[in-house]
Amino acid sequence: MLAFGPMADDDSLRTGPHVGSGPRIRSRAVPFAGPGAGAGPLTWGQQHIWEVMQDTDSSRAMGAVVPLTDGKDVDELASELAFFMARYESMRTRLRIAADGTPVQEVAAAGEAELRVVEVPDDADPAAVAEALSEDWQATKFDYEGEWPMRMAAVRHRGAATHVVVCLSHLAADGAGVGVMMRELGERNMETGEARNAQTAISPIELAEWQSGxxxxxxxxxxxxxxxxxxxxxxxxxxxxxxxxxxxxxxxxxxxxxxxxxxxxxxxxxxxxxxxxxxxxxxxxxxxxxxxxxxxxxxxxxxxxxxxxxxxxxxxxxxxxxxxxxxxxxxxxxxxxxxxxxxxxxxxxxxxxxxxxxxxxxxxxxxxxxxxxxxxxxxxxxxxxxxxxxxxxxxxxxxxxxxxxxxxxxxxxxxxxxxxxxxxxxxxxxxxxxxxxxxxxxxxxxxxxxxxxxxxxxxxxxxxxxxxxxxxxxxxxxxx
The missing domain is CATH 3.30.559.30 (Nonribosomal peptide synthetase, condensation domain)
Incomplete structure (x- = not known):
């Protein structure tokens, strides 16, 4: 399996590991800002999956490799990542683990996400590289306190983006939730990049407050x-x-x-x-x-x-x-x-x-x-x-x-x-x-x-x- 290493901490566009004729990896910083900052307990659904994640020593990550057939470039994929981070509070949430082991979620109002850009050598198969990255990410537990719960990469071959790789911590979304995200991504205003419906769904912190009431x-x-x-x-x-x-x-x-x-x-x-x-x-x-x-x-x-x-x-x-x-x-x-x-x-x-x-x-x-x-x-x-x-x-x-x-x-x-x-x-x-x-x-x-x-x-x-x-x-x- 190809070793892609941990997510980068710096905010610059950097040239990453490159060995022989293997893929070259760069990191692009993607700024985001959105409503709903704050801190609070996990919702019932999050508590349920958190317990499963702890029992199985896994992030129960959900990964996907999507071939790009519509000519999207890295700029457009960066725009999509910014949309996800701004629109959904759970995508810009990190955990703080209390002394008794109880997780508290903290939602950031703004920050920077990382878009990996994987340059595949001309004689290599970009689909195989994308699949290898997806497998690597799904097998690697998220750093819940230091990493955003969404990993995204653009795979490029011979000057064009060929695949997008996405991996989500299960604490941030479930299968039906991913469906919501993809639907709203497709419906967004392509000129402004904003969601068609300005009203966001109930946030995890708001829902946790209702559930405790x-x-x-x-x-x-x-x-x-x-x-x-x-x-x-x-x-x-x-x-x-x-x-x-x-x-x-x-x-x-x-x-x-x-x-x-x-x-x-x-x-x-x-x-x-x-x-x-x-x-x-x-x-x-x-x-x-x-x-x-x-x-x-x-x-x-x-x-x-x-x-x-x-x-x-x-x-x-x-x-x-x-x-x-x-x-x-x-x-x-x-x-x-x-x-x-x-x-x-x-x-x-x-x-x-x-x-x-x-x-x-x-x-x-x-x-x-x-x-x-x-x-x-x-x-x-x-x-x-x-x-x-x-x-x-x-x-x-x-x-x-x-x-x-x-x-x-x-x-x-x-x-x-x-x-x-x-x-x-x-x-x-x-x-x-x-x-x-x-x-x-x-x-x-x-x-x-x-x-x-x-x-x-x-x-x-x-x-x-x-x-x-x-x-x-x-x-x-x-x-x-």
């Missing part, structure tokens, strides 16, 4: 009453068998399962049921998890984007928290389980807005009263969310699978399933029992499975993702 605490209380009902109604254990006696190392593992067949089959099922694709994947997860764990009802925590709440639709900072639900699988069909999990997860989403400190107190209290902690370490996150597919899409999806009738569609799906890929990633620092993260792309669906292999074995991790694919294909074969 009477209205926020009432909302938290309602959510935690739902959590308590679930915690008291389900068995303590999430898995019938004992922990993995082999105690393998590395303990915490991750793998990505990529399948074109799963994408097509899940869309066929979604169209037939008149529901969203991520609802199908969640239902299949619950269905397979019941068999692997041997415990019912299945208890799942789902990651909920709270932007559906009043006043939060255009916020870029993290708003996701976990909702919790329990669902019986029994001998129900996948279609029945999908409907059960859909209803239960909607209820869980309503109550996924709470004070994390009060939630910890609740978990400890219930554990003390029940004689042990309730196992809630099975999680689900749909990074690719869609609305219900139109029923007319059913015929189109079957045609996409085979070009003919349903029977041939199933045969083609089984052929495509043979081309699925399971790729193991680097070990994790820490994790709960198991989590599935769903992504849907133009040509395939992807399931990221992360697990504590002392609780869920490597074999069970594979059984889980392959089982989700198989049960969805079987639903197509049985015509639901």
């Amino acid at each position: 009477p209205a926020g605490q009432r909302a938290s209380g309602a959510s935690l009453r739902h959590w308590e009902r679930v915690l008291r109604e389900v068995p303590l254990a999430r898995f019938a068998g004992p922990p993995n006696a082999d105690r393998p190392e590395p303990r915490f593992r991750q793998a990505t399962f990529t399948s074109a067949a799963l994408r097509t089959a899940s869309r066929i099922v979604a169209a037939a049921l008149g529901t969203a694709v991520d609802s199908v994947i969640l239902g299949a997860y619950a269905y397979v998890l019941a068999g692997i764990s041997g415990v019912e009802p299945v208890v799942i925590q789902g990651v909920v984007d709270n932007r559906f709440r009043p006043g939060l639709a255009d916020a870029s900072h993290p708003l996701c928290q976990n909702g919790i639900f329990a669902v019986e699988v029994g001998d129900a069909s996948l279609a029945e389980v999908v409907e059960r999990t859909r209803r239960a997860s909607m209820q869980a989403a309503k109550y996924a807005y709470f004070d994390p400190k009060r939630q910890k107190e609740l978990l400890a209290r219930v554990a003390g009263e029940r004689g042990g902690a309730v196992g809630i370490g099975c999680l689900f996150n749909a990074r690719s969310r869609s609305g219900p597919l139109d029923a007319e899409a059913l015929g189109a999806e079957r045609s996409a699978a085979a070009g003919v009738a349903a029977g041939a569609a199933v045969a083609r799906l089984r052929e495509a399933a043979a081309e699925r890929v399971l790729t193991w990633g680097p070990p994790l620092a820490d994790f709960q029992d198991v989590m599935i993260t769903f992504d849907e792309f133009d040509d395939a669906a992807a399931l990221l499975v992360e697990a504590d292999t002392w609780r869920v074995s490597v074999q069970q991790m594979e059984e889980l993702v392959r089982g989700i694919e198989e049960v969805v294909i079987e639903a197509v074969a049985s015509e639901l």
